[in-house]
Amino acid sequence: MIYMDRNTCPVIPLSEEDIISAVQNTALNLYPEDEYTTFIRLYAERYGLDAGTIELANGSDEWIQKIIMTLGKSGVMSLQPDFNMYQIYANQAGIRFYSIGSNADYSFDYDHILDEVRKVEPSVFFISNPHNPTGILFPDEFLNTLAEVLSEWNGYLVVDEAYVEFAPKKYSPVSENTLIIRTMSKMYGLAGLRIGILIAEGTAFDAVTRINHPYPVNSLSLNLGVQLLKNKDTLNTLIDYQKNSKKALEDSLSQAENLISIKKSYTNFIFTYGPQAESLALYLKDHGFTARIYEEPYLNNVVRYSIISLEDYPAFKQLITDWKESI
Ligand SMILES: Cc1ncc(COP(=O)(O)O)c(C=O)c1O
Known part of the structure; x- marks a missing residue:
């Protein structure tokens, strides 16, 4: 079975040599110290950030949980x-969760969102x-206004940039009540190592990091992450591979565009919907490709496909042609 329902990288980003070298250089008997600061320094350099605004945790999932617990x-x-873990962690913490629905075509009405936020005044x-x-991708002006509205009652905006490396640009926060979370799980292909990144300033940074563990990420994960961040050639190859895979996914699904609706995507997956969307996904599943079909009633007839290895596209594309002929 080829999995297209996980939004992860289809390849292992490091060579066997790089992995062995990182393992050999990991002091298993010691707590992580320099490993943590080295990772942060390299990450900050890569994105032109101040290292003092960055902290790490076990996946951005842990940041979502910590932000909910503290703020x-x-x-x-x-x-x-949206990402369902926001609701799951709020429920775990016994904190009330509110959501704002999309339009029928899964676009969003920004004025409606701002009105609902003003009504609820969430933290x-x-x-x-x-x-x-x-x-x-949401417009910067909308995110700026959302942050400004939330600041009226000392609320916070969290922009979850798990897929930002697939987008043409990054959002630059304009106010201190905005926190950014990122991950090494998507474009960097290190989902198994669990490295999540928080970028924040001022009171938001202090409040969330107050509950940090002394050693939040293990040395081996950090050293493997450092190995990847240090190696620009490996990184460029990895990024090109996934961007090509994304193009191949767009190209394959476009064959069905008169039968299903397909959204332009700035991530490593593509969102499709409409009365025939599930029929295609079920056909593909019967032939070895599992896409994400949703149980939630508000995602009825929605299917999401994430990128796969380049060598799997010819078969995937052929199956879409076969499905079209079969209906
Ligand atoms: C929007 C979003 N945020 C966060 C995560 C969790 O990422 P991590 O592996 O860093 O916990 C995911 C994973 O699918 C995601 O889609």
Whole structure:
């Protein structure tokens, strides 16, 4: 079975040699110290950030949980649909969760979102940008206004940039009440190592990092991450591979564009919907390709496909042709 339902990288990003070297250089008997600061320094350099605004945790998932625990007190709000862990962590913490629905075509009405936010006055608003599951990118002006509105009652905006490396640009926060979370799980292909990144300043940074563990990420994960960040050639090859895979995915699905609706995506996956969307996904599943079909009623007839290895596209494309002929 080829999995297209996980939004992860289809290849292992490091060579066997690089992996062995990182393992050999990891002091398993010691707590991580320099490994942590080296990773942060390299990450900050790569993105032109101040290292003092960055902290790490076990996946950006852990940051979502910590942000809700520390800043979420009077309610957490997000979009429907958006990354479902926002709601799951709010529920775990016993914090009220509110959501704002999309239009019928899974676009969002920005004025409606701002009106709902003003009504509820949540402590934290989470938004994934690029957005999971639709793959869209929100306009900077909308995010700036959202942050400004939230600041009226000392609320916080969390921009979850898990897929930002697939987008043409990154959002630059204009106010201190905006926190950014990122991950090494998507474009960097290190989902198994669990490295999540927080970028924040001022009171938001202090509040969230106050509950940090002394050694939040293990040395081996950090050393493997450092190995990848240090090696520009490996990184460029990895990024090109996934961008080519994304083009191949767009190209394959475009064969069905008169039968299903396909959103332009700035991520490593593509969102499709419409009365025939599930029929295609079920046909592909019967022939070895599993896409993400949703159980949530608000995602009825939606299917999301994530990128796969380049060598798997000819078979995937042929199956779409066969499905078209079969209906
Ligand atoms: C929008 C979004 N945020 C966060 C995550 C979690 O990433 P991590 O592996 O860093 O916990 C995901 C994973 O699918 C995601 O889609």
